[in-house]
Amino acid sequence: MNGIIGKKIGMTSIFNEDGRNISCTIVEAAPNVVTQVKSEDTDGYSAIQLSHGEAKAKKGRTSKALQGHFDKAGTTPKRKSIEFRDCTLDKSLGDTVAISDIFEEGDIVRAIGKSKGKGFQGVVKRYNFRGVGDATHGQHNRLRAPGSIGAASYPAKVVKGMRMAGRMGGDRVTVKNLQVVRILEDKNLLLIKGAIPGHKGSIVVIEK
């Protein structure tokens, strides 16, 4: 699958040709560098590894092992490296991959990002439980309670996977069937219809 690593900039809305106002997410994807090419013979599968963004220059930020890895590709240390399996791009080590190499306006793509962290949340927000639903009729301070979590002496335990309160967000989320609305090549921007997981400035992968 072909893809590119980018940065989520934020959202805006534009009018399309039909005069409809559509909301889009702006993704900045400066040309990625090919830092490794894996092939069937040497690695057992074919893939290319793309790297995006400049790593912080401070000493010790990039380990010697990684430094050597980037030196091999003839590039500076990067912030994020991601592998794309079965990539059809004809690129070799050290080449750059730009938006226009992969995407065209109107393409259907999928976006992968890390969703915003929500902290410790109850079941109503985390799993869309409905809560108790009644403030009166004997209810007291359990408006958003989960209710029963199982039977009593048999099975005498809470079954695994029971949905309860806990940490929410910060997961890898894929959104499929998004459309590329516009490509602004001079600033390496992709406008994608709809929302993309993650906060502003977070790293997102756009795949086709």
Added chain:
Amino acid sequence: MDLIKYATEQCSVANELPTFRPGDNVNVSYRIVEGDKERIQKYRGDVLQIKGHGLTKTFTVRKMSNGVGVERIFPFASPNIVSVDVLKRGKVRRAKLYYLRELVGKKAKIKERKFISKK
């Protein structure tokens, strides 16, 4: 933020509309696409309010249609607006003319702003 601004500017076409204010009587020509047919609908009424800024700036036009008040909200940036003709300049003392919604008949009439040339 700058990149958002840049992208928004790149993707929007500036609509050149005449300046008008709340209280003005305008005729909006709006392009309507039905299947593959296209026609222009005219909508005439008083501007009730102008709100928002940038791409989301809109204006509301109110008219009486068969005794029923009708309000339509148009985005300034909409490419479907063909033109806006200002027919009358109204004399009003507020930016939002919500009070017109309560009034009918002669009371809902807006006085015209007269321009007297200084000699």
